[in-house]
Amino acid sequence: MGNIRILGTGSYVPPKVLTNFDLQAMGLDTTDEWIVKRTGVSERRIADPDVATSDLAYQASLRALEMAGLTAQDLDLIIVGTITPDTCCPSAANWLQAHLDAPQAASFDVTAACSGFIFGLNVAEQYLKNGVYRTILVVGAEVMSRTLNWKDRSTCILWGDGAGAAVLTAGDAGPEILSTHIHTDGANGRDLLMPGGGSKTTPISHESVDKGLHTLNMIEANASFRVAVRHFIESIREALDFNGLRVEDVSWFIPHQANLRMFQSIAKFLDVPMEQFYVTLNKYGNISSASCAIAFDEAVRDGSIRDGDLVCLPVFGGGLTWGSALVRWASV
Incomplete structure (x- = not known):
């Protein structure tokens, strides 16, 4: 069994930009200067109302698969780290599996908040090391804008929407975890x-x-x-x-x-x-x-x-x- 390798990475953020000036125009008691000084955030991406977490994950996954030179049918397992799944049941990973048309791959979510992607990598590492699966897609995806109180400047200024992904395998060449x-x-x-x-x-x-x-x-x-x-x-x-x-x-x-x-x-x-x-x-x-x-x-x-x-x-x-x-x- 080889070491854990990264075959490809991918990411996607929705096109809509929400700037600090936009937040101020919405009536939030804040300024661009105040937000940047306290957080470093100047703008964030916001998903359209009809876009769910698995939709963002799908776009990031396609990019990762393309870099890896694989198709969704090559996947054995799909892990999604998220606290904003499309639905409580099924999981975001199940919805993503359906979007990718990858019925051969098992799928489940990992809930670890902002640590979700690394927790997903850790889970994938164990499966690859013990040989249960050969090719695993790990995704971190969120629509955080749906969890916010847009009148609370202490929290709503921080968050945005998007997804990142990596395709992993066990092998002897390439980027190594x-x-x-x-x-x-x-x-x-x-x-x-x-x-x-x-x-x-x-x-x-x-x-x-x-x-x-x-x-x-x-x-x-x-x-x-x-x-x-x-x-x-x-x-x-x-x-x-x-x-x-x-x-x-x-x-x-x-x-x-x-x-x-x-x-x-x-x-x-x-x-x-x-x-x-x-x-x-x-x-x-x-x-x-x-x-x-x-x-x-x-x-x-x-x-x-x-x-x-x-x-x-x-x-x-x-x-x-x-x-x-x-x-x-x-x-x-």
């Missing part, structure tokens, strides 16, 4: 959550909607910021230590696109230049499980990532969840 690492802290999951929609608040009622239980809530944002930075750094260290490597060996850090100030804090702690952080946050906002995957694909396609580069993908999300992947890039 050296390792993946995942962690959770359920006891502190209340700090970043969407409380409605589950068994605690069903059936959905006028009361639960009026209380804002079906929109994303962020509690103690400053504390969450500090916790996120700590876990980002821990995840990077864990991946490097596991592989006997140093921070100095890393060519690119492609983190979950949460907040520019987080990246600056991480860079300062690790004593690495911000130029080594690949950032898409400014143009897409935070797309939860999709953001890391989208940034990774863009870095591959624009030539930023080159043969021999060591790429670290650390993530942190609600739940609480965190983790990382370490990739050594090489031509297929």
